[in-house]
Amino acid sequence: xxxxxxxxxxxxxxxxxxxxxxxxxxxxxxxxxxxxxxxxxxxxxxxxxxxxxxxxxxxxxxxxxxxxxxxxxxxxxxxxxxxxxxxxxxxxxxxxxxxxxxxxxxxxxxxxxxxxxxxxxxxxxxxxxxxxxxxxxxxxxxxxxxxxxxxxxxxxxxxxxxxxxxxxxxxxxxxxxxxxxxxxxxxxxxxxxxxxxxxxxxxxxxxxxxxxxxxxxxxxxxxxxxxxxxxxxxxxxxxxxxxxxxxxxxxxxxxxxxxxxxxxxxxxxxxxxxxxxxxxxxxxxxxxxxxxxxxxxxxxxxxxxxxxxxxxxxxxxxxxxxxxxxxxxxxxxxxxxxxxxxxxxxxxxxxxxxxxxxxxxxxxxxx
Numbered sequence: 001x002x003x004x005x006x007x008x009x010x011x012x013x014x015x016x017x018x019x020x021x022x023x024x025x026x027x028x029x030x031x032x033x034x035x036x037x038x039x040x041x042x043x044x045x046x047x048x049x050x051x052x053x054x055x056x057x058x059x060x061x062x063x064x065x066x067x068x069x070x071x072x073x074x075x076x077x078x079x080x081x082x083x084x085x086x087x088x089x090x091x092x093x094x095x096x097x098x099x100x101x102x103x104x105x106x107x108x109x110x111x112x113x114x115x116x117x118x119x120x121x122x123x124x125x126x127x128x129x130x131x132x133x134x135x136x137x138x139x140x141x142x143x144x145x146x147x148x149x150x151x152x153x154x155x156x157x158x159x160x161x162x163x164x165x166x167x168x169x170x171x172x173x174x175x176x177x178x179x180x181x182x183x184x185x186x187x188x189x190x191x192x193x194x195x196x197x198x199x200x201x202x203x204x205x206x207x208x209x210x211x212x213x214x215x216x217x218x219x220x221x222x223x224x225x226x227x228x229x230x231x232x233x234x235x236x237x238x239x240x241x242x243x244x245x246x247x248x249x250x251x252x253x254x255x256x257x258x259x260x261x262x263x264x265x266x267x268x269x270x271x272x273x274x275x276x277x278x279x280x281x282x283x284x285x286x287x288x289x290x291x292x293x294x295x296x297x298x299x300x301x302x303x304x305x306x307x308x309x310x311x312x313x314x315x316x317x318x319x320x321x322x323x324x325x326x327x328x329x330x331x332x333x334x335x336x337x338x339x340x341x342x343x344x345x346x347x348x349x350x351x352x353x354x355x356x357x358x359x360x361x362x363x364x365x366x367x
Contacts, residue, residue, distance in 0.1 A: 145240025166191030183331025197312030228276035
């Protein structure tokens with residue numbers, strides 16, 4: 001069973017956490033007493049995290065382009081919490097990707113240590129790099145709102161025959177035309193907008209489902225999030241967050257018997273707090289009525305390291321893509337997407353999505 005060759009678009013905090021996590025899981029943790037901590041699957045159809053090998057990477061920041069991947073993963077404006085003492089020296093050099101709409105204009109108003117510094121280089125031919133590197137899967141970590149840039153990389157995957165994992169709220173897997181093209185060419189596709197392993201969306205869905213299952217009517221709810229990484233800085237431009245709000249809102253609405261009126265639900269990024277760095281803080285409020293209309297109010301504060309939280313889902317998505325490739329399966333992997341993504345082609349309750357994923361891994365359903 002050979003390595004899973006992976007390409008990365010955007011060597012930011014999420015990519016850095018994924019790379020560090022792969023190294024972390026190469027050797028067993030003596031403190032874990034034989035149990036693997038922090039993974040939903042250690043062995044996934046014979047593939048372990050250590051089987052993932054990054055073979056190419058793309059970015060547009062001058063401090064990353066032209067650098068080896070291990071150096072770029074720690075370069076500013078990355079500010080995620082270290083997970084592993086030191087990444088091994090990488091032979092992969094970060095390539096210049098097309099800028100397109102990947103950077104919001106307002107980020108030029110912030111100091112370099114918080115924002116991006118665009119490299120003055122000509123973009124490479126993404127298709128050629130994917131083919132020459134032998135990549136099986138490409139992971140999209142572009143900033144929220146990068147519609148044109150995401151579509152550019154999706155087209156490159158179609159031309160190169162490479163699977164695409166779309167971790168941001170630009171709708172590719174959940175768009176019928178894109179989905180049909182990946183299926184026609186029998187290329188596995190997972191998207192859109194990655195969930196955190198235990199984050200705001202999955203917690204909000206579970207609590208909303210608990211209201212429903214216990215006969216409590218949910219009347220109003222909000223989810224407010226703050227953070228200090230470039231993701232939150234990028235989302236200060238509200239023109240870039242429409243799909244993000246839709247993705248997060250539909251993820252919660254989908255578990256309710258009837259969607260809440262628009263004025264009764266508010267979910268989305270709220271503000272950028274620089275000193276929080278990669279720490280994301282979520283505030284949830286839910287108001288409902290129980291027996292004989294008796295009021296029920298619930299408030300929750302959740303604090304997580306944002307980037308490692310997404311890596312816990314991406315590390316499974318990579319291996320699921322490879323399993324699909326091994327089996328000759330193409331198009332959107334619906335069960336996997338429903339479990340790992342906020343805006344999959346088809347929403348499923350989380351327990352049902354988990355069950356379907358296990359059926360997929362055992363080969364009992366195609367996808």
